[in-house]
Amino acid sequence: MIEDMKEMIIKECVPILNNLRKQTTTSTTSENILTGIIQNVNTISQLSSFPVTIKNATSFQTANQHEQRLRQLISKCYLRIGTWEHELFNITDDSILAEIMKNYKYAWKYDNSNYKAWNAYAILNYDAVNYFKQQQQNLDIFNDTYRILIAKMICCTISAVKGLFKSIILSKVKYCLQNTLRLLTLLFEYGQYHEVYEAITEGNRTVPIEVWLYVLPQLIARIDSSKPLVNKLIHHLLIDIGQQHPQALIYPLIVASKSIVHDREFAANRVLNNMREHSHTLIHQALIISEELIRISVLWHEKWYKGLQVALEQYSTNRNISGMIETLEPLHATIEHGSTTVNERKFLDSYGNDLTQAHEYIRRFQQTRDQNELIQAWHLYYQVFTCIRTQLANITSLELEHISPRLTINCQNLELAVPGTYEPHKSSITIRNIQSSIKIITSKQRPRKISIKGSDGYEYVFLLKLHEDLRQDERVMQLFGLVNEFLLTNDETRRRNFTIQCYPVIPLAPNNGLLGWIAQCDTIHTLIKEHREKACIPFGIEYTYAREKAPHYDRLPLLNKVEIFQNVLNSFEGDDLAKILWHKSSNAEIWLNRRSNYIRSLAVMSMVGYILGLGDRHTSNLMLDRISGKIVHIDFGDCFEVAMIREKFPEKIPFRLTRMLCKAMEVTGIDGIFRMTCEYVMDVLRKNRDSLMAVLEAFVHDPLLSWRLLKNNNNNEQQSTTISKTSSHLPEQQHYQSHLSIINEEDNEHESTVGEKIQQQHNQESGQVIRAVEIMNRVREKLTGNDFHREQPIDTPTQVELLIQQATSHENLCQLYIGWCPFW
CATH class of the missing domain: 1.20.58 (Methane Monooxygenase Hydroxylase; Chain G, domain 1)
Structure with a gap:
């Protein structure tokens, strides 16, 4: 070790000394000077005197014109010694800590x-x-x-x-x-x-104040800190940001002002009130945009359909009458306040009388407990429910003037920037107008596709989502931005254009927000579905075949599952994605370029996703860019391996690398560009582990997100999420029954006493701390090559090889839930 250090000293210092020696009259070579100085250095401790010896031994140290370079050289020496000591010794020893600290101090004192x-x-x-x-x-x-x-x-x-x-x-x-x-x-x-x-x-x-713009989500998350000095400093920071960059602060601040936590709401409104003094118009416009986008994200038809669906399950399955009434009351309160849009007036014209009459039956039931009143109410409710279901199936687009006249009338040529476009020291791209026609995406949540025209003349397209907390996706985009910086500063990864596709994420409320629309992309699920329809191949042919071989496939022992799984793979080619890439390319050159981009982008996100613990990578969460061929990931709700610890269908794989993905690669499969890219990217991530750990630590300890990390809290939510996402892959009745079972479990929970709730809160906080430590230890293991618990840390190629083995293992894949499409 000492000899290696001596060689490194000479290698690093000789060029600097040679530079200096050219301007001096000394005849001694730089290498001779250094060799003479370090020949008697045999221990780490002796190295600490090396920089001082260099200063005394060189004949040019007193020359003013050379002093700065000499000080830089000595600074580098102290830094190198401190770094070696930091890597070799444990800072648990106070004397070692002081010694390392001393060397680092000397390093910046000699070169500030x-x-x-x-x-x-x-x-x-x-x-x-x-x-x-x-x-x-x-x-x-x-x-x-x-x-x-x-x-x-x-x-x-x-x-x-x-x-x-x-x-x-x-x-x-x-x-x-x-x-x-x-x-x-x-x-x-x-x-x-x-x-x-x-x-x-x-x-x-x-x-500069701009430093804090990139950590606004973290600042806003602690806006209601219970520590007075911390609260004061955060408040002052936000006030300063609001004065100089109100466009950057306005959206996240409005989200905080809608919090159900009083202290958080109060703290956010304090800052908003201060901003009103200098940006009154901007805040007024932002509040209109936020409120109206939330309004159009869910129509009364959808709100009532969802509410009646839940209430029906509570009534008919659980006989949870009190829960049913609690579900229905807010819905009735909404229509009692009256309508403000054409769409809401049409709703009242169609269903207002029936719903009012049904509400009257419910009130009578509450007074008399007469079951006949309840039956009468549900006769009307169910009639409304079936009518709305039919109506919603036919609604594929909405006219803005019918669902939000305020956006049509009041949102023209605003001062407010288009969401996600603000950059400091650049002219703001403000909102000129919002496109009059809004498309509804056909899926369970029915998100909206909206287009905003900017002052620069371009259209900015967003996906407006409801019932999803996008704040975690927002933090993930922060991480991806940092990873992209690392990839662009590394020669090998920059030359090969290894980057992650990022997109704007703008929360509008705790469960509502905008996602930047990724143009010219389709989900893998959609592409395969279209390809099989054109080729007259049954969409779920692999699953159907597995069911024929084993009707209760999900309940089989592991060995039998593996046998059926391999039988299915041997019976079908699984080359749909490879054919899609070929058929959608106009010539071989374009196809080759797309295929290379596909492999590289898949590998980059495989490694980054593994470090993040990203799960639930089913085919609707992976998109393919039709022009470039790059893979784009969406939906980052499952991070830090929560999908691996859920009760039902825990994941066993580090990332998605199924047969269909592999067959779309080059002739060598994973043993080519894919493996090389994985190794390059993992090497960059490991070299920058301290920076990544800092970002992920802030992520894990974020009070708005840490609840997701608890195992017990996550189970029900994760299972519900998993089942909902399989709705497009499973028979409707099976999905419906599974959904009912989850709701039953949630509704049967007994009410806690005040004492129990306090104890639960204490246990939850303790559990979050413990879980956070577990997560950070796990991430550290991944970034140091200790994730497979060998006697010694493994190198990057070995780590990549082991991960690929896990990801392609039939034993691991066959245990995934069927909606994940492991056969693909």
């Missing part, structure tokens, strides 16, 4: 513009804070050791804050996302200590 020195210093202190935090967790707060650890934590936090701000200033990247997120983590955890608060306040004066 050395980004790597400041960054290493900041990360060392950041790691030390986390270590001290773990040490004090099980100690009594009155214990002397606890107080000593708190003092150390505060000291290291202040040093980390100083280093992070300096790193952000010196970073070649315009705005250093990972270090900004580390700063926020320290602010949220330790900002209540006055010394830390002062350090962050002082450091904030040295960086």
Whole structure:
């Protein structure tokens, strides 16, 4: 090890010394100087004196014109020594920590513009804070050791804050996302200590306000912090952002202002009220856009259809009368407030009398408990339910003037920027108008496709979604943006154009938002369906064949499942995707280019998805770009391997690499571009693991998202999500019965007492902390090659090979739920 270090010192330092020696009269070669200095260095500790020895040994150290280069050389030496010590030794030893800290300090003192020195210093202190935090967790707060650890934590936090701000200033990247997120983590955890608060306040004066634009989701998530100093600092930051970049802040702030948590709503409205002083028109316009987009995302017809469906299940299956009434009352309250649009007036004309009469029967039942009243009510409700179902099936588009006259009349030539387009220091692309016709996408949730014309003359197309929290997708896009930066700064990955397709994600409410429309893309599911219809091939032929061989396939023991699964694969070619790529290409050159792009994009997201723990990659969550051939992933609701820990149909695979995907590759299959791309990308991810860990740590500890990570909380939701997504693949009746069983489980839960609820909240918070630690440890294992728990960390090619084996294992694939389409 020491000999390797000596060689590295000479290799790094000789070019610098040669540069300096050209301008001096010394006859001694640079290599002779260095060799003479380090020939007696035999231990790591002796290396610490090496930079000082260089300074004393060189004959040109006093020349002013050479002093700066000499200081840079010495800074690099101290940084290299500190880095070696950091990698070789454990920071749990105070003396080792102090020694590493000393070398990093010398590194930035000799060269104050050395980004790597400041960054290493900041990360060392950041790691030390986390270590001290773990040490004090099980100690009594009155214990002397606890107080000593708190003092150390505060000291290291202040040093980390100083280093992070300096790193952000010196970073070649315009705005250093990972270090900004580390700063926020320290602010949220330790900002209540006055010394830390002062350090962050002082450091904030040295960086441009634009630094915080890229972490607005994280700032907004803590807007209602219970720590006064933290709350104060976040409030001041948001006020400053609102003054200089109101367009960037307006959408996320409006989402927070609609929170059902009072403190969060109040904090958001404080900032909004401040912004009204200088951006009143902008806020007024944003509120109209937000409210009306939420209105058009679900019509009264859809709201009542969904509500009656749930109420019917509560009434007929569970006999949960109180639950049924609780479901129906908000719906009746909606129509009692009156209509404001043409569509709502038509609804009342068609169903108003029946619903009012049914509501009267429900009220009589509540007074008399006469079951006949309930039967009469449901006679009317069911009649309305069947009529709405038929009507909805025929509605494929909507006219804006019928569903939201305010958007038609009041939303022309606005000051408000088109969602997702704002960039600092550039002219805002404002909303000119919204297209009058809105298309309804045929799926379970019936999202809308809307088009907004910008002041630049271009059309900006979005998917308006309801009943989905898009804030997690928004954080995932942050991560993908950072990964793209890493891929573009690496020579090999940049030359091959390895990037992830990103798109705007703009939450409008906690369960509603806009997704940037990915043009010229179709889901794999849609492409295969169209291809088989043209070829007169039954759409679910593999599943039908499996059912013929084993009617209760899902209940079979594993060995029998594998046997049936392999039998199905041997009976069908599974080359649909390969044929699609060929048939949709006008010549061989275009086909070859598309196929290469397809393989590369699939490999990039396989590796990134594995690190993120991305699950539920069924064929409706993978899209294919018709022009470039690139694979685009959508729907990032299942992260951090939650799909692997669900109760029903847990996933066993790290990413989707089924037979159909492999057959669409080159003649060598996965042993070509795919494997090479995986290795390049995984190597980049592992080299940048500290930055990725910083982003993912902020992700995991986000209070708006952390509830998803709990195993118990996730099970019901995940199962419901899984079943809903299989609706296009499974027979309708089977899907309906499965849906009923899930709702039954949820509705049969007993009401908790106040004491039980408090205990549940405490257990939930503890569970979130434990789960967060588990997740971060798992991500760290993946990024260090320890994910397969070998005696030694494995190298990148071995890691990729093992992952491919897992992803293509028939034993793993046959256990997936049928809607995931493992046969494809």
